[in-house]
Amino acid sequence: MANEFIGRNELAAQEEIKLSDIDVLLINPAPPRVDRVAEHLGIASLKAFLLSRGIETETLDMSIEQVSVSETVDQILAAQPRIVGVSMLDDTKDSGFSVIRQLSTRGFGGKIVLGGYFPTFASKDILRDFPDVDFVVRGEGEITLFELVEFELGKDGAKPIEQIEGLSYRHDGQIVENPSRPLIADLDILPPVDRKYAPQVLSAGQYLSVFATRGCWGSCSFCDIVGLYGISKGKRWRRRSVERLVDELEDLAHRFNTRHFIFNDDQFLVKGNSAYRLVDEFASELERRNLKIEFELMCRADTVNRKVMQRLKDIGLKRVFLGLESFDEKQLQRMNKRISVRQNLKAVITLYKLKIDVIASVILADAYTKLWDLLLQFTILYILRKRYFNSEHSKISVNKKLEVYRGSPVYQEYKRKGILTKDHYLTGCDYKLKFWTNLRLKMLSLEEGAARFLFRPKMNSTRVGDEFQLNMTPLKQKQA
């Protein structure tokens, strides 16, 4: 294992571009809590795309580099890029806006552009409230950002700003939202993402992230991926050609001496007739090149079938992140998951029998969940944990309350029905749970706190995930 890391520092040194004379500096702000070191494929893809078109671009990941807001601003001011791009998610927007405010007070003279999930759904609010932000790139960013940079740098043949699709900006004191840009139809036009931070990720014992597809063909009501890709014309789920994907895996395996990967796709698989064919194409190409890898991926329960999963296991699938969401039939319908409880159970059992590790996610309650529905889910989760999630690497991750994101269909629904008790683009959305459901979930939090306190000396980090099992005990005794 130690040999894997030989030469990475040298590689990093070779790949590092000095933060000077650059046109564009892309920032990934730090979230309040960093769970693991991971590459931000969004800014890494933007950088690769701009570089491939002759734009000097660099990235600065605040989490990976462990730099504060003021240290980030120091680096930006030292580099003096013409354009600073800040990618924002809900949990990174606060540090992103702190960087922007400090840039302004410390006299940064370049342009500031935002992109990512959060700005896409709040472009008008941001341009209204943050005068230091010059542009917002909505949706997929590569081509929009490139055209904007060409415009700002005054390149020959640059499009006029009003023709740059997917861009929001101010003009004569008014906010202008250009039409949305159609989704990139052929993902192979994108070069492989930049790997500046691969050495740090591997040194932290994590896997390199790769994307094989973009978007999702699902339409879950709580998911803002639906909104992000839904605002643009074009296929919402696209995949790279197998050749390009395996080229990249092969290159990464050789450059970084690793064979472990995480597919960062929102939806790696499809269902139906082509499901096995697509997986088999990928598997056959890996086998043809004798490329041995191990990998993890995310998928829906209705894409799990024995034949597909066995084929994936044969070529190195180790773990699946499975979005089960609920074991309450009515809640699954409200979520527009188009999956039944039976399908969820079948997926869990299939993966268990194939000995593929599973991290499953479940949401306990939304605005309509009744106490009885909640208790039923507790019971099912208790049984599942005992029978199918008993390996060290498999677990069910439980979210107590459905989060409402502004880009999701459920946001529109709750807003229309007057259910939202809080609705602000900066501080988020909230709603009331049903009284008894809320009370039981509060008790659950107390039970978890007590378990943490009582079992702290013996409990290691992997056992914390099992706390929920303890909470199920009283229910089981009651039923018995």
Ligand code: SF4
């Ligand atoms: S929750 Fe998962 S399956 Fe549903 S739309 Fe989002 S990415 Fe697709």
